[in-house]
Amino acid sequence: FVKEHGGGGVKMYEPGTATKTLERILLENELRKSVQMGHFTLEYQPKMNLYHGELSGVEALVRWNHPDLGRIPPDKFIPIAEETKIILPLGEWILREACKQAYNWQQRGYKPFRIAVNMSAVQLDEPTIVETIQRILTEEKVSPEFIELELTETSFADRVEMRHTIQRIRDIGIQVAIDDFGTGYSTFSYIKELPADILKIDMSFIRDIDVNENSRAIVKAIVTLAATAGLEVIAEGVETEKQANVLIELGCLEGQGYFYSKPLPAEECEFMIPKIDE
């Protein structure tokens, strides 16, 4: 325990709290340095057509490779990057890097497909975000039809400005997916008004889809909803062949998960991408 004397009283701090604060300060500083030094890479996870077993796209996922601390998972540093706004320069780097990879694969004769990039609500809140996205695509010579943005439901929460921004992004020709769909608070009737092209079903519903009737019912409902609203649907976290088969039965024909491939560095992922003349 740390005792703080002053003002006549003695405050007691739990060790956990103090440690967390130090870790937090450390990570914040290291995050800033690493953006400068370029200690980030992207990995790509194939999205598959479950029925034909063909690659239909990839999702780019950022990796932080700290020289001393090793690899730190996104769930640990993305929230800090968001709170500190470090996500703004980092997010620009991520989109640019994904575009460079898209251009590289297209130049080398791979079949064109969409690269999905995760984008935080903090980025969308920037007044110049649409211009920034447009500029990066132009500079990297990538057509908007090959880029998809994955946004979580919080980005669609009933903030008119945010939804307006998302619509402007779609007007450019970029596809928009709602990530982790089903975990937020969007009511089903509300979906019709959301400016999105794709629903990405959260992996919590996929995990027990072969044994849990409720999960199956939820997935079935989302698939029906997507069809009614004219949206594409994809399942995340497909880990077994059984899950893939249940998804096909329920009419969800796109999926992504460890059963097909974990996220991989570009040069490993490209073995799964068909070439134009094959």
Ligand code: C2E
């Ligand atoms: P997400 O966008 O929902 O990404 C899916 C996460 O599930 C990824 O974790 C992926 O590696 C993992 N995953 C894929 N297949 C399976 C599977 O079959 N089973 C299980 N259990 N997990 C699977 P990752 O890469 O650690 O990313 C975690 C989250 O961090 C992402 O969730 C996203 O919210 C955020 N994130 C990752 N990269 C970026 C980025 O470039 N920008 C932003 N803003 N956020 C990112």
Ligand code: MG
């Ligand atoms: Mg995602």
Ligand code: MG
């Ligand atoms: Mg997700």
Ligand code: MG
């Ligand atoms: Mg997630």
